[in-house]
Amino acid sequence: MSTRVRSFSKINLGLAIGPVRGDGFHALTTMYQTLALHDVVTVSAKRAAVTAISLTTNDARVPVDGRNTAWKMVAGCLARLGMAAEVEVHIEKRLPVQGGMGAGSANAAAALLGLERELGVALGEAERLELAATVGSDVPLFLIGGAVLGVGRGELVTSLRDFAAIPCVVAVPGVGVSTPAAFRDWDAVVARGERFARGANAHLSDDGTVAKMGHPELEAGGTLTSAGIRDRLEELSLVYSSLSVRTESVKAGSAKTGVVEPGASGIVRGDLPEWDLGNKQGSSDRDQDGMLDDLAENALLALVRTGIGDGLQNDFEAVVFPQYPSLRETKRQLMGSDSGSPALYAALSGSGSALFGLYRSMADARAAQQRVQASGVEALLTATLPRDDYWRRMFAE
Ligand SMILES: C[C@](O)(CO)[C@H](O)COP(=O)(O)OP(=O)(O)OC[C@H]1O[C@@H](n2ccc(N)nc2=O)[C@H](O)[C@@H]1O
Ligand SMILES: Nc1ncnc2c1ncn2[C@@H]1O[C@H](COP(=O)(O)OP(=O)(O)OP(=O)(O)O)[C@@H](O)[C@H]1O
Structure with missing residues (x-):
């Protein structure tokens, strides 16, 4: 057994x-x-x-x-x-x-x-x-x-309040990034004063530079103290929590979708969890492309839309992208801003090197997968996994 x-x-x-x-x-x-x-x-x-x-x-x-x-x-x-x-x-x-x-x-x-x-x-x-x-x-x-x-x-x-499943593409560049090394690199740039550990109101621009928006201490040319940085982290955790509540209240106003309780399925319609995109190929027999309307109401998408301005970004990009410039390019392909199938959000995961994109529909996700693969980088089609599905599917037959 x-x-x-x-x-x-x-x-x-x-x-x-x-x-x-x-x-x-x-x-x-x-x-x-x-x-x-x-x-x-x-x-x-x-x-x-x-x-x-x-x-x-x-x-x-x-x-x-x-x-x-x-x-x-x-x-x-x-x-x-x-x-x-x-x-x-x-x-x-x-x-x-x-x-x-x-x-x-x-x-x-x-x-x-x-x-x-x-x-x-x-x-x-x-x-x-x-x-x-x-x-x-x-x-x-x-x-x-x-x-x-x-x-x-x-x-x-x-x-946090859970979100319905959403199409996701994971790009797997052929490099491994050491997590301890990435943290050390972050310390080095902070010590040089090039970056600071940002919080809810600061933004990394496309070239990785930190914009000093809404931060009087930095706008005045000052540097953040450790205590100040800690305050920013606390503030950001409140932002993440409130974002998931905020998106749920948006949904509660919609007759089409239900409020998702923590530990509940997080599934708006019964057919979403049947995507089985946990395999390496990410193949599925089902045609999922008709899901656009439901997905447009998805709370996770709402979070991504509202959350980017509130700090939904990954600090590691500022140290990992300069070392591996091809990863920035892969993020652009995942984003597909000029394509007909743009991502709602794309970022490095953890310290990398994997990157992910979140999409409005499976059709958009497939198009993004093809964009990334065309550049020679492996890309896997998958979906986010709500808590209930996580536990329901954990024990394999
Ligand atoms: C980068 C992330 O994946 C983001 O989710 C995690 O922070 C890393 O988590 P993990 O791989 O479980 O990391 P651990 O095994 O706990 O730590 C590995 C090493 O990463 C560094 N480390 C990790 C987590 C943290 N908050 N600070 C750190 O400085 C330390 O050098 C540590 O020795
Ligand atoms: N069960 C395991 N699977 C994979 N790697 C493991 C395992 N146990 C220890 N390791 C070691 O840990 C290192 C990093 O493993 P892992 O794949 O979890 O990194 P990661 O995906 O970057 O994780 P994280 O997102 O937590 O930073 C590997 O290089 C390997 O030597």
Whole structure:
């Protein structure tokens, strides 16, 4: 017997980096959103006198020892339960490694859920989140799913009001970006005074320069203090939370769409979740192109429209794009501003190198996928994954 768990990925709809903390991590505020694209983690476990963990994978870049996030999670869970077991974990990699899609973090969460099911035990909710945070800053979000606010170093997570699924294209450039290196690069540009950790009213212009809009301290030529930056992060977390509430109140005024409660399906019409765009090809038998009207009312689209001015951007672009200029070009292709199928929003995910675009319809998403592929960059067609679907589809047959 074994348990197969879909290990879904995430994107960061917005991400603002703050100062380095005493523990070496950076304060940050981010809005996570889970995606249907996934790895598959298979766990088999039985109680034993002595713990023995073994791990296999189809991807040579993934460590198969105690450095693996899934291994760390299994060992940590058994230690907390005071239980010994023989555990075998297999990770079928479909997601990019070092892609900024939280793949390794999601593998850890999936391994925990598979292990609990195999052994017929469960940690308490708080203990799970606490264990997840010891494995990585991005792991706790995968114990919530859907739209998630992340603060602290990203590990303090709160479920936001969920959004109906929306077509998404993920571009997978052939480079890996090291997350610690990207944070260090950010520190260097901040130290040189070229950038500051921005908040709700500041904007990165297309060339990555920070506009000093609505920031008296900077407009006067001053620099932000650490406390000032922290205030901006707090302000941004309020903005993310209020954006999801604001878009819901817009929807509540529409007879066509329903209000989506946290933990509820987030699905306006029954046919949206049947897109199964979690496979590598992103193929689907269904013709989804008639969904334009429903999608036009989608709360996530409303958030993207209203949110960009309010800080829905990723600070990492300012350090990653200058190092990998081709990524800026890929973002332009995802955006497709001059095409008939423009993105509503496109950005780097996490520290990259994956980029994503969100689209009004599957037809627009397919056109964007073709634009990116025509330039020789792999592009996957997928959809955002609301919380209810996240949990409903997690355990594979
Ligand atoms: C870039 C993001 O993916 C955005 O969602 C995350 O912030 C990264 O999360 P993650 O991969 O789970 O990161 P962790 O495994 O916790 O940390 C890896 C390394 O990234 C840096 N790190 C990570 C998170 C954070 N808030 N500040 C940091 O400085 C640290 O050098 C740390 O040693
Ligand atoms: N289960 C795992 N899957 C993939 N990589 C792992 C795993 N465990 C440890 N690693 C190591 O972690 C590194 C980064 O992995 P991952 O693919 O999660 O990066 P990422 O997508 O950039 O994550 P994030 O979005 O959290 O920054 C890899 O280079 C690999 O050496």
